[in-house]
Amino acid sequence: MSEYYNPDHLPQFDRIGEGSPELAEKFFAYYGAVFAEGALSAREKALIALAVAHTVQCPYCIDAYSKSCLQQGSDLEQMTEAVHVATAIRGGASLIHGLQMLDQVNKLGM
Amino acid sequence: MSQPTTSLVQRGARLATPQAQLATLAAIDLSKTRHQGNFATALVANGWQTLTPTDLEIFQINVGKLCNMTCRHCHVDAGPDRIQENMNRETIDDCLRALDQTPAHTVDITGGAPELNPHFRYLVEQCVERGKHVIDRCNLTILLAPRFHDLPEWFAARGVEVVCSLPHYRQRNTDAQRGDGTFEKSIVALRRLNAVGYGQGDPQKRLTLVANPVGAFLASSNASVEQEWKAGLQKHHGVTFDRLIALNNMPIARYLEWLEESGNLQSYMELLVNSFNPGTVDGLMCRNTLSVGWDGRIFDCDFNQMLNLESRTPEGHSLHIRDFKLQDLVDRQIGVDRHCFGCTAGAGSSCGGALCM
Numbered sequence: 241m242s243e244y245y246n247p248d249h250l251p252q253f254d255r256i257g258e259g260s261p262e263l264a265e266k267f268f269a270y271y272g273a274v275f276a277e278g279a280l281s282a283r284e285k286a287l288i289a290l291a292v293a294h295t296v297q298c299p300y301c302i303d304a305y306s307k308s309c310l311q312q313g314s315d316l317e318q319m320t321e322a323v324h325v326a327t328a329i330r331g332g333a334s335l336i337h338g339l340q341m342l343d344q345v346n347k348l349g350m
Numbered sequence: 351m352s353q354p355t356t357s358l359v360q361r362g363a364r365l366a367t368p369q370a371q372l373a374t375l376a377a378i379d380l381s382k383t384r385h386q387g388n389f390a391t392a393l394v395a396n397g398w399q400t401l402t403p404t405d406l407e408i409f410q411i412n413v414g415k416l417c418n419m420t421c422r423h424c425h426v427d428a429g430p431d432r433i434q435e436n437m438n439r440e441t442i443d444d445c446l447r448a449l450d451q452t453p454a455h456t457v458d459i460t461g462g463a464p465e466l467n468p469h470f471r472y473l474v475e476q477c478v479e480r481g482k483h484v485i486d487r488c489n490l491t492i493l494l495a496p497r498f499h500d501l502p503e504w505f506a507a508r509g510v511e512v513v514c515s516l517p518h519y520r521q522r523n524t525d526a527q528r529g530d531g532t533f534e535k536s537i538v539a540l541r542r543l544n545a546v547g548y549g550q551g552d553p554q555k556r557l558t559l560v561a562n563p564v565g566a567f568l569a570s571s572n573a574s575v576e577q578e579w580k581a582g583l584q585k586h587h588g589v590t591f592d593r594l595i596a597l598n599n600m601p602i603a604r605y606l607e608w609l610e611e612s613g614n615l616q617s618y619m620e621l622l623v624n625s626f627n628p629g630t631v632d633g634l635m636c637r638n639t640l641s642v643g644w645d646g647r648i649f650d651c652d653f654n655q656m657l658n659l660e661s662r663t664p665e666g667h668s669l670h671i672r673d674f675k676l677q678d679l680v681d682r683q684i685g686v687d688r689h690c691f692g693c694t695a696g697a698g699s700s701c702g703g704a705l706c707m
Contacts, residue, residue, distance in 0.1 A: 281574035311567040313575045315523045 250300045283312035290319055291326040355420050357429035358604060365607050366427070368658035375601060375688040378616060383623040389690045396628035401637070401684040406676070408639040409454040409482075410701070411445055412652060413437040413467040415644065418492055421515075421528045423562055425602040425656055428462040436462075441646040441671065442469050446476050448674035454640070458701060460487040460652060465498055478508045485511045487560075487701075490539040491532060506546045509554040513595075514540070516559045519582040523564040540589045549591040557591045562599050566614035568625060569596035571697030598622070598699035600653050600692040622691035630698030636684045639701070646671040650684045652701070653692070659685045 257264030275285050286308040293301030309319050358366040380387025414436030417428035457477040477484045517527045524533040549557035563569050576594040583589040599605045609615040636650040648669035649655035660668040663678050693699050
Protein backbone atom coordinates (compact mmCIF):
# COMPACT_ATOMS: atom_id res chain seq x y z
CA MET A 241 0.00 0.00 0.00
CA SER A 242 1.63 3.20 -1.20
CA GLU A 243 -0.84 5.66 0.28
CA TYR A 244 -3.40 5.77 3.07
CA TYR A 245 -6.25 7.10 0.90
CA ASN A 246 -7.09 5.56 -2.49
CA PRO A 247 -9.90 7.04 -4.65
CA ASP A 248 -10.53 3.58 -6.14
CA HIS A 249 -11.75 2.43 -2.73
CA LEU A 250 -14.92 4.52 -2.92
CA PRO A 251 -16.63 2.65 -5.80
CA GLN A 252 -15.43 -0.61 -4.23
CA PHE A 253 -16.95 0.07 -0.82
CA ASP A 254 -18.96 -3.17 -1.02
CA ARG A 255 -15.70 -5.16 -0.76
CA ILE A 256 -15.95 -4.56 2.97
CA GLY A 257 -18.42 -7.45 2.85
CA GLU A 258 -15.58 -9.94 2.29
CA GLY A 259 -14.91 -10.16 6.03
CA SER A 260 -18.53 -10.18 7.14
CA PRO A 261 -21.23 -10.32 4.45
CA GLU A 262 -24.05 -10.24 6.99
CA LEU A 263 -22.89 -7.08 8.72
CA ALA A 264 -22.13 -5.39 5.37
CA GLU A 265 -25.58 -6.23 4.10
CA LYS A 266 -27.19 -4.80 7.22
CA PHE A 267 -25.05 -1.68 7.06
CA PHE A 268 -25.76 -0.95 3.39
CA ALA A 269 -29.48 -1.61 3.81
CA TYR A 270 -29.55 0.78 6.75
CA TYR A 271 -27.46 3.33 4.84
CA GLY A 272 -29.81 3.23 1.86
CA ALA A 273 -32.85 3.63 4.09
CA VAL A 274 -31.31 6.61 5.89
CA PHE A 275 -30.83 8.55 2.64
CA ALA A 276 -34.24 7.81 1.15
CA GLU A 277 -36.81 10.62 0.89
CA GLY A 278 -38.51 10.93 4.24
CA ALA A 279 -39.51 13.72 6.57
CA LEU A 280 -36.33 15.32 5.26
CA SER A 281 -35.79 15.50 1.51
CA ALA A 282 -32.92 13.65 -0.15
CA ARG A 283 -31.42 17.07 -0.92
CA GLU A 284 -31.50 18.12 2.73
CA LYS A 285 -29.97 14.81 3.81
CA ALA A 286 -27.17 15.20 1.27
CA LEU A 287 -26.37 18.67 2.65
CA ILE A 288 -26.27 17.29 6.21
CA ALA A 289 -24.00 14.48 5.01
CA LEU A 290 -21.71 17.01 3.34
CA ALA A 291 -21.42 19.00 6.55
CA VAL A 292 -20.74 15.87 8.61
CA ALA A 293 -18.20 14.71 6.01
CA HIS A 294 -16.22 17.88 6.68
CA THR A 295 -16.53 17.39 10.41
CA VAL A 296 -15.17 13.84 10.28
CA GLN A 297 -12.77 15.00 7.53
CA CYS A 298 -13.45 11.98 5.34
CA PRO A 299 -12.23 12.57 1.74
CA TYR A 300 -14.37 9.72 0.46
CA CYS A 301 -17.49 11.27 1.96
CA ILE A 302 -16.59 14.76 0.71
CA ASP A 303 -16.17 13.34 -2.81
CA ALA A 304 -19.42 11.37 -2.63
CA TYR A 305 -21.59 14.06 -1.07
CA SER A 306 -20.28 16.94 -3.17
CA LYS A 307 -21.56 14.97 -6.15
CA SER A 308 -24.73 13.95 -4.37
CA CYS A 309 -25.55 17.53 -3.33
CA LEU A 310 -25.13 18.77 -6.91
CA GLN A 311 -27.24 15.96 -8.28
CA GLN A 312 -29.95 16.60 -5.72
CA GLY A 313 -30.15 20.21 -6.87
CA SER A 314 -28.02 22.18 -4.41
CA ASP A 315 -25.60 24.81 -5.66
CA LEU A 316 -22.15 25.89 -4.48
CA GLU A 317 -23.52 28.66 -2.29
CA GLN A 318 -25.82 26.31 -0.41
CA MET A 319 -23.11 23.65 -0.07
CA THR A 320 -20.62 26.23 1.22
CA GLU A 321 -23.14 27.37 3.84
CA ALA A 322 -23.50 23.73 4.94
CA VAL A 323 -19.71 23.48 5.37
CA HIS A 324 -19.75 26.69 7.40
CA VAL A 325 -22.41 25.17 9.66
CA ALA A 326 -20.01 22.29 10.34
CA THR A 327 -17.18 24.76 10.86
CA ALA A 328 -19.23 26.88 13.27
CA ILE A 329 -20.20 23.86 15.34
CA ARG A 330 -16.62 22.62 15.46
CA GLY A 331 -15.37 26.06 16.43
CA GLY A 332 -18.15 26.58 18.91
CA ALA A 333 -17.51 23.19 20.43
CA SER A 334 -13.93 24.23 21.14
CA LEU A 335 -14.86 27.63 22.40
CA ILE A 336 -17.60 26.48 24.78
CA HIS A 337 -14.95 24.36 26.51
CA GLY A 338 -13.28 27.65 27.23
CA LEU A 339 -15.82 28.03 30.04
CA GLN A 340 -14.33 24.93 31.68
CA MET A 341 -10.99 26.63 31.37
CA LEU A 342 -12.48 29.80 32.82
CA ASP A 343 -13.97 27.92 35.76
CA GLN A 344 -10.60 26.28 36.45
CA VAL A 345 -8.83 29.61 36.29
CA ASN A 346 -11.37 31.22 38.59
CA LYS A 347 -11.09 28.33 41.02
CA LEU A 348 -7.32 28.15 41.02
CA GLY A 349 -6.48 31.80 40.70
CA MET A 350 -6.54 34.44 43.36
CA MET B 351 -17.97 34.14 -13.94
CA SER B 352 -19.02 32.00 -16.85
CA GLN B 353 -16.81 31.83 -19.88
CA PRO B 354 -18.52 32.82 -23.12
CA THR B 355 -18.50 30.30 -25.91
CA THR B 356 -19.40 30.18 -29.58
CA SER B 357 -20.64 27.36 -31.75
CA LEU B 358 -18.28 24.52 -32.57
CA VAL B 359 -18.98 25.16 -36.23
CA GLN B 360 -18.02 28.83 -36.00
CA ARG B 361 -14.77 27.92 -34.31
CA GLY B 362 -14.04 25.08 -36.71
CA ALA B 363 -13.61 22.92 -33.62
CA ARG B 364 -12.58 19.28 -33.88
CA LEU B 365 -15.96 18.17 -32.50
CA ALA B 366 -17.97 20.25 -34.97
CA THR B 367 -18.98 17.20 -37.01
CA PRO B 368 -21.24 14.33 -35.88
CA GLN B 369 -18.63 11.85 -37.10
CA ALA B 370 -16.00 13.34 -34.79
CA GLN B 371 -18.43 13.25 -31.86
CA LEU B 372 -19.36 9.62 -32.47
CA ALA B 373 -15.69 8.69 -32.86
CA THR B 374 -14.85 10.43 -29.59
CA LEU B 375 -17.58 8.51 -27.77
CA ALA B 376 -16.51 5.22 -29.37
CA ALA B 377 -12.90 5.73 -28.33
CA ILE B 378 -13.67 5.91 -24.60
CA ASP B 379 -12.52 2.79 -22.78
CA LEU B 380 -15.66 1.50 -21.06
CA SER B 381 -14.52 -2.11 -20.91
CA LYS B 382 -14.79 -2.14 -17.12
CA THR B 383 -18.36 -0.84 -17.06
CA ARG B 384 -21.58 -2.84 -17.21
CA HIS B 385 -22.18 -4.15 -20.73
CA GLN B 386 -18.79 -2.71 -21.73
CA GLY B 387 -20.49 0.54 -22.67
CA ASN B 388 -22.43 -1.08 -25.51
CA PHE B 389 -26.03 0.14 -25.49
CA ALA B 390 -27.38 -2.60 -27.76
CA THR B 391 -25.80 -5.21 -25.46
CA ALA B 392 -27.39 -3.56 -22.44
CA LEU B 393 -30.78 -3.74 -24.16
CA VAL B 394 -30.39 -7.43 -25.08
CA ALA B 395 -29.26 -8.27 -21.54
CA ASN B 396 -32.54 -6.86 -20.31
CA GLY B 397 -34.80 -8.62 -22.78
CA TRP B 398 -34.93 -6.03 -25.56
CA GLN B 399 -33.63 -7.72 -28.71
CA THR B 400 -34.38 -4.58 -30.69
CA LEU B 401 -35.75 -1.16 -29.89
CA THR B 402 -38.98 -0.60 -31.81
CA PRO B 403 -41.54 2.21 -31.90
CA THR B 404 -44.80 2.35 -29.99
CA ASP B 405 -47.79 4.45 -31.11
CA LEU B 406 -46.66 7.82 -32.41
CA GLU B 407 -47.72 10.48 -29.92
CA ILE B 408 -45.29 13.34 -30.34
CA PHE B 409 -44.36 14.99 -33.62
CA GLN B 410 -41.19 16.92 -32.84
CA ILE B 411 -39.98 19.50 -35.34
CA ASN B 412 -36.56 21.07 -35.01
CA VAL B 413 -37.02 24.20 -37.09
CA GLY B 414 -33.38 25.21 -37.03
CA LYS B 415 -30.10 25.82 -35.25
CA LEU B 416 -30.32 29.60 -35.11
CA CYS B 417 -30.34 30.83 -31.53
CA ASN B 418 -29.72 34.10 -29.71
CA MET B 419 -27.70 32.18 -27.10
CA THR B 420 -24.70 29.86 -27.07
CA CYS B 421 -25.14 27.74 -23.94
CA ARG B 422 -22.18 25.63 -22.94
CA HIS B 423 -24.20 22.42 -22.72
CA CYS B 424 -26.08 22.75 -26.04
CA HIS B 425 -26.38 19.41 -27.84
CA VAL B 426 -27.54 21.20 -31.01
CA ASP B 427 -24.45 23.44 -31.23
CA ALA B 428 -26.93 26.24 -31.84
CA GLY B 429 -25.96 29.89 -31.92
CA PRO B 430 -26.35 33.27 -33.62
CA ASP B 431 -24.04 32.16 -36.44
CA ARG B 432 -26.21 29.18 -37.47
CA ILE B 433 -28.19 31.11 -40.06
CA GLN B 434 -28.01 28.49 -42.78
CA GLU B 435 -29.74 25.61 -41.05
CA ASN B 436 -33.34 26.78 -40.75
CA MET B 437 -36.50 25.07 -41.95
CA ASN B 438 -38.10 26.72 -44.99
CA ARG B 439 -41.83 27.12 -45.64
CA GLU B 440 -41.93 24.21 -48.08
CA THR B 441 -40.55 21.79 -45.50
CA ILE B 442 -42.92 23.15 -42.85
CA ASP B 443 -45.84 22.43 -45.19
CA ASP B 444 -44.38 18.94 -45.75
CA CYS B 445 -44.40 18.51 -41.95
CA LEU B 446 -48.05 19.58 -41.75
CA ARG B 447 -49.06 17.15 -44.50
CA ALA B 448 -47.20 14.38 -42.67
CA LEU B 449 -48.74 15.39 -39.34
CA ASP B 450 -52.18 14.89 -40.87
CA GLN B 451 -51.30 11.26 -41.55
CA THR B 452 -50.32 10.48 -37.96
CA PRO B 453 -52.20 9.96 -34.70
CA ALA B 454 -49.76 12.31 -32.89
CA HIS B 455 -51.59 14.47 -30.34
CA THR B 456 -48.67 16.80 -29.61
CA VAL B 457 -46.41 18.91 -31.79
CA ASP B 458 -43.16 19.72 -30.02
CA ILE B 459 -41.38 22.65 -31.69
CA THR B 460 -37.71 23.03 -30.87
CA GLY B 461 -34.47 24.56 -32.20
CA GLY B 462 -32.19 26.60 -31.68
CA ALA B 463 -34.58 29.24 -30.60
CA PRO B 464 -37.57 28.09 -32.67
CA GLU B 465 -39.19 31.52 -32.45
CA LEU B 466 -36.42 32.88 -34.70
CA ASN B 467 -37.62 30.82 -37.65
CA PRO B 468 -39.63 33.21 -39.87
CA HIS B 469 -42.35 30.58 -40.31
CA PHE B 470 -42.69 29.78 -36.60
CA ARG B 471 -46.03 31.50 -36.04
CA TYR B 472 -47.47 29.97 -39.19
CA LEU B 473 -46.45 26.52 -37.99
CA VAL B 474 -47.97 27.06 -34.55
CA GLU B 475 -51.23 28.42 -36.03
CA GLN B 476 -51.55 25.47 -38.37
CA CYS B 477 -50.96 22.93 -35.61
CA VAL B 478 -53.43 24.64 -33.26
CA GLU B 479 -56.03 24.69 -36.04
CA ARG B 480 -55.58 20.95 -36.33
CA GLY B 481 -56.41 20.56 -32.64
CA LYS B 482 -52.89 19.56 -31.64
CA HIS B 483 -51.31 20.33 -28.30
CA VAL B 484 -48.37 22.58 -29.21
CA ILE B 485 -45.18 22.86 -27.19
CA ASP B 486 -42.72 25.70 -27.72
CA ARG B 487 -39.27 24.92 -26.34
CA CYS B 488 -38.27 28.41 -25.31
CA ASN B 489 -34.96 29.70 -23.98
CA LEU B 490 -36.85 32.55 -22.20
CA THR B 491 -34.37 35.29 -23.14
CA ILE B 492 -35.78 35.41 -26.68
CA LEU B 493 -39.03 36.77 -25.21
CA LEU B 494 -37.19 39.98 -24.31
CA ALA B 495 -36.21 40.73 -27.92
CA PRO B 496 -38.39 43.59 -29.23
CA ARG B 497 -40.11 41.66 -32.00
CA PHE B 498 -41.14 38.89 -29.62
CA HIS B 499 -42.65 41.05 -26.86
CA ASP B 500 -46.16 39.95 -27.83
CA LEU B 501 -45.38 36.24 -27.77
CA PRO B 502 -46.64 35.49 -24.23
CA GLU B 503 -50.09 36.88 -25.09
CA TRP B 504 -49.95 35.24 -28.52
CA PHE B 505 -49.13 31.86 -26.97
CA ALA B 506 -51.82 32.25 -24.32
CA ALA B 507 -54.49 32.92 -26.95
CA ARG B 508 -53.60 29.62 -28.63
CA GLY B 509 -53.09 27.39 -25.59
CA VAL B 510 -49.42 26.78 -26.42
CA GLU B 511 -47.46 25.06 -23.65
CA VAL B 512 -44.26 26.96 -23.01
CA VAL B 513 -41.41 24.68 -21.99
CA CYS B 514 -38.55 26.84 -20.76
CA SER B 515 -34.92 26.15 -20.09
CA LEU B 516 -33.76 27.18 -16.64
CA PRO B 517 -30.86 25.14 -15.24
CA HIS B 518 -31.42 26.20 -11.66
CA TYR B 519 -33.70 28.36 -9.57
CA ARG B 520 -30.68 30.24 -8.27
CA GLN B 521 -28.57 32.64 -10.31
CA ARG B 522 -25.10 31.14 -10.03
CA ASN B 523 -25.81 27.87 -11.77
CA THR B 524 -27.99 29.35 -14.49
CA ASP B 525 -25.41 31.91 -15.54
CA ALA B 526 -22.60 29.35 -15.35
CA GLN B 527 -24.31 27.25 -18.00
CA ARG B 528 -26.10 29.82 -20.13
CA GLY B 529 -24.02 32.98 -19.80
CA ASP B 530 -23.85 35.95 -17.46
CA GLY B 531 -27.10 37.86 -17.12
CA THR B 532 -29.23 34.97 -18.35
CA PHE B 533 -30.87 34.37 -15.00
CA GLU B 534 -32.11 37.94 -14.62
CA LYS B 535 -33.45 37.97 -18.18
CA SER B 536 -35.12 34.61 -17.58
CA ILE B 537 -36.87 35.93 -14.49
CA VAL B 538 -38.18 38.93 -16.43
CA ALA B 539 -39.48 36.61 -19.15
CA LEU B 540 -41.12 34.30 -16.60
CA ARG B 541 -42.87 37.30 -15.03
CA ARG B 542 -44.24 38.25 -18.45
CA LEU B 543 -45.56 34.73 -18.89
CA ASN B 544 -47.09 34.84 -15.39
CA ALA B 545 -48.69 38.18 -16.20
CA VAL B 546 -50.76 36.64 -19.01
CA GLY B 547 -51.81 33.66 -16.90
CA TYR B 548 -49.05 31.12 -17.45
CA GLY B 549 -47.83 29.01 -14.56
CA GLN B 550 -50.98 29.24 -12.44
CA GLY B 551 -52.54 25.83 -12.91
CA ASP B 552 -54.51 26.58 -16.09
CA PRO B 553 -53.96 23.62 -18.45
CA GLN B 554 -54.39 25.99 -21.40
CA LYS B 555 -51.49 28.10 -20.15
CA ARG B 556 -49.06 25.53 -18.92
CA LEU B 557 -45.60 26.75 -17.99
CA THR B 558 -43.00 24.00 -17.67
CA LEU B 559 -39.41 24.52 -16.60
CA VAL B 560 -36.63 22.26 -17.85
CA ALA B 561 -33.51 21.83 -15.75
CA ASN B 562 -30.25 20.40 -17.00
CA PRO B 563 -27.50 19.60 -14.50
CA VAL B 564 -24.85 22.30 -14.47
CA GLY B 565 -21.94 19.89 -14.67
CA ALA B 566 -21.01 16.23 -14.97
CA PHE B 567 -23.74 14.62 -12.88
CA LEU B 568 -27.21 13.21 -13.41
CA ALA B 569 -30.46 15.10 -13.22
CA SER B 570 -32.33 14.89 -9.95
CA SER B 571 -35.54 12.91 -10.11
CA ASN B 572 -36.97 13.69 -6.69
CA ALA B 573 -40.42 15.22 -6.53
CA SER B 574 -39.26 17.36 -3.61
CA VAL B 575 -36.95 19.25 -5.96
CA GLU B 576 -39.95 20.71 -7.80
CA GLN B 577 -41.35 21.96 -4.48
CA GLU B 578 -38.00 23.56 -3.62
CA TRP B 579 -37.92 25.30 -7.00
CA LYS B 580 -41.48 26.50 -6.63
CA ALA B 581 -40.82 27.84 -3.15
CA GLY B 582 -37.49 29.42 -4.15
CA LEU B 583 -38.77 31.19 -7.27
CA GLN B 584 -41.93 32.37 -5.53
CA LYS B 585 -40.15 33.65 -2.44
CA HIS B 586 -37.22 35.41 -4.10
CA HIS B 587 -38.66 36.43 -7.46
CA GLY B 588 -42.46 36.19 -7.23
CA VAL B 589 -42.49 33.74 -10.13
CA THR B 590 -44.76 30.70 -10.42
CA PHE B 591 -44.71 27.72 -12.77
CA ASP B 592 -46.66 24.50 -13.24
CA ARG B 593 -44.10 21.72 -13.38
CA LEU B 594 -40.39 21.03 -13.43
CA ILE B 595 -38.78 18.40 -15.60
CA ALA B 596 -35.15 17.40 -15.30
CA LEU B 597 -33.06 16.16 -18.21
CA ASN B 598 -29.67 14.52 -18.23
CA ASN B 599 -27.11 16.28 -20.39
CA MET B 600 -26.26 14.26 -23.48
CA PRO B 601 -22.59 13.76 -24.35
CA ILE B 602 -23.03 15.48 -27.68
CA ALA B 603 -21.72 18.70 -29.30
CA ARG B 604 -20.78 21.48 -26.87
CA TYR B 605 -21.48 19.45 -23.73
CA LEU B 606 -19.21 16.74 -25.12
CA GLU B 607 -16.56 19.39 -25.71
CA TRP B 608 -16.93 20.64 -22.13
CA LEU B 609 -16.69 17.09 -20.75
CA GLU B 610 -13.50 16.53 -22.69
CA GLU B 611 -11.89 19.86 -21.79
CA SER B 612 -12.79 19.60 -18.10
CA GLY B 613 -11.44 16.05 -17.78
CA ASN B 614 -14.88 14.66 -16.95
CA LEU B 615 -15.61 12.67 -20.11
CA GLN B 616 -14.42 9.26 -18.92
CA SER B 617 -16.10 9.47 -15.52
CA TYR B 618 -19.35 10.90 -16.94
CA MET B 619 -19.66 8.10 -19.47
CA GLU B 620 -18.92 5.56 -16.74
CA LEU B 621 -21.63 7.20 -14.64
CA LEU B 622 -24.16 7.00 -17.49
CA VAL B 623 -23.35 3.38 -18.31
CA ASN B 624 -23.24 2.19 -14.70
CA SER B 625 -26.53 3.98 -14.00
CA PHE B 626 -28.33 2.10 -16.79
CA ASN B 627 -31.86 1.53 -15.57
CA PRO B 628 -33.78 -1.10 -17.59
CA GLY B 629 -37.04 0.33 -16.23
CA THR B 630 -36.59 3.37 -18.44
CA VAL B 631 -36.50 1.53 -21.78
CA ASP B 632 -40.22 1.05 -22.13
CA GLY B 633 -40.87 4.79 -21.98
CA LEU B 634 -37.94 6.06 -24.04
CA MET B 635 -39.01 9.07 -26.09
CA CYS B 636 -37.55 7.66 -29.30
CA ARG B 637 -40.32 5.06 -29.16
CA ASN B 638 -43.32 7.43 -29.28
CA THR B 639 -41.69 10.43 -30.96
CA LEU B 640 -40.79 11.38 -34.49
CA SER B 641 -38.05 13.98 -34.91
CA VAL B 642 -37.86 16.09 -38.07
CA GLY B 643 -34.72 18.08 -38.83
CA TRP B 644 -34.58 21.57 -40.38
CA ASP B 645 -33.90 20.00 -43.79
CA GLY B 646 -36.82 17.56 -43.57
CA ARG B 647 -34.86 14.44 -42.73
CA ILE B 648 -36.48 12.15 -40.18
CA PHE B 649 -34.79 10.88 -37.03
CA ASP B 650 -35.73 8.79 -34.00
CA CYS B 651 -34.99 11.63 -31.58
CA ASP B 652 -33.40 15.07 -31.42
CA PHE B 653 -30.13 13.55 -30.18
CA ASN B 654 -29.85 11.10 -33.07
CA GLN B 655 -30.64 14.07 -35.28
CA MET B 656 -27.64 16.00 -34.01
CA LEU B 657 -25.44 12.94 -34.53
CA ASN B 658 -26.79 12.52 -38.05
CA LEU B 659 -28.15 9.03 -37.25
CA GLU B 660 -31.18 8.95 -39.54
CA SER B 661 -34.28 6.80 -39.10
CA ARG B 662 -34.19 4.00 -41.62
CA THR B 663 -36.68 1.60 -43.15
CA PRO B 664 -36.08 -2.16 -42.71
CA GLU B 665 -34.49 -2.00 -46.17
CA GLY B 666 -32.03 0.60 -44.92
CA HIS B 667 -33.43 3.65 -46.70
CA SER B 668 -33.32 6.99 -44.93
CA LEU B 669 -36.58 8.87 -44.53
CA HIS B 670 -37.61 12.39 -45.56
CA ILE B 671 -40.73 14.25 -44.49
CA ARG B 672 -41.72 15.09 -48.09
CA ASP B 673 -42.15 11.36 -48.80
CA PHE B 674 -43.76 10.59 -45.44
CA LYS B 675 -45.52 7.27 -44.98
CA LEU B 676 -46.56 6.33 -41.47
CA GLN B 677 -45.92 2.63 -42.15
CA ASP B 678 -42.22 3.35 -42.80
CA LEU B 679 -41.97 4.59 -39.22
CA VAL B 680 -43.98 1.76 -37.73
CA ASP B 681 -41.72 -0.86 -39.29
CA ARG B 682 -38.40 0.67 -38.38
CA GLN B 683 -35.86 -0.23 -35.75
CA ILE B 684 -34.60 2.64 -33.66
CA GLY B 685 -30.92 3.47 -34.06
CA VAL B 686 -28.84 3.38 -30.90
CA ASP B 687 -25.29 4.24 -29.89
CA ARG B 688 -23.36 5.12 -26.76
CA HIS B 689 -25.05 8.48 -26.23
CA CYS B 690 -28.31 6.58 -25.59
CA PHE B 691 -27.06 5.78 -22.08
CA GLY B 692 -27.91 9.42 -21.34
CA CYS B 693 -31.62 8.63 -21.61
CA THR B 694 -31.51 5.43 -19.54
CA ALA B 695 -29.34 6.61 -16.65
CA GLY B 696 -30.87 6.81 -13.20
CA ALA B 697 -34.53 7.73 -13.40
CA GLY B 698 -34.17 8.14 -17.16
CA SER B 699 -34.43 11.27 -19.23
CA SER B 700 -36.54 12.48 -22.09
CA CYS B 701 -37.96 15.69 -23.51
CA GLY B 702 -40.79 15.06 -21.03
CA GLY B 703 -38.47 14.57 -18.05
CA ALA B 704 -37.74 11.50 -15.94
CA LEU B 705 -39.08 8.19 -17.22
CA CYS B 706 -39.58 6.51 -13.85
CA MET B 707 -39.34 7.68 -10.26
